[in-house]
Amino acid sequence: MGTLWTLIVGGILGWLAGLIISRDVPGGVIGNIIAGIVGGWLGSMLMGDFGPEIGGFFIIPTLIGAIIVIGIISFIMGSMRK
Template identity: 40%
Template sequence: MLSFLVSLVVAIVIGLIGSAIVGNRLPGGIFGSMIAGLIGAWIGHGLLGTWGPSLAGFAIFPAIIGAAIFVFLLGLIFRGLRKEA
């Protein structure tokens, strides 16, 4: 149970760092950051592998880069939806 909580905290931090790099605000606050961190870790692992330090099952650098990519794409989608509305 503790490792699950640590993984969630690491995912939140990764999501926050990814959104800070891109400069977009994530919808959903902490929950949105957690989702961005988890999806970012998945994207980063798929694109970059598992190089660099690892914490709670996350390869930190690929996860942060993946989270930044995800937040950027999410920002483009939301910006496009706002223009249409």
């Protein structure tokens, strides 16, 4: 049940990060989950663990990390299209 909860929370946080910067994550739901999980890892590495925690993710660092991940992915995908 813990893995399922992690996937759900990671997907929601990845989706919220995409809404905040108005970018779509390639891959839809799976892309949101990956962005949320990688963003959680990146945010914790850059800023540490602080703020409210849900499903093993600290909300503030995870959102900031997911925003960074989505921004990088969007930049790379935009460069590849041109």
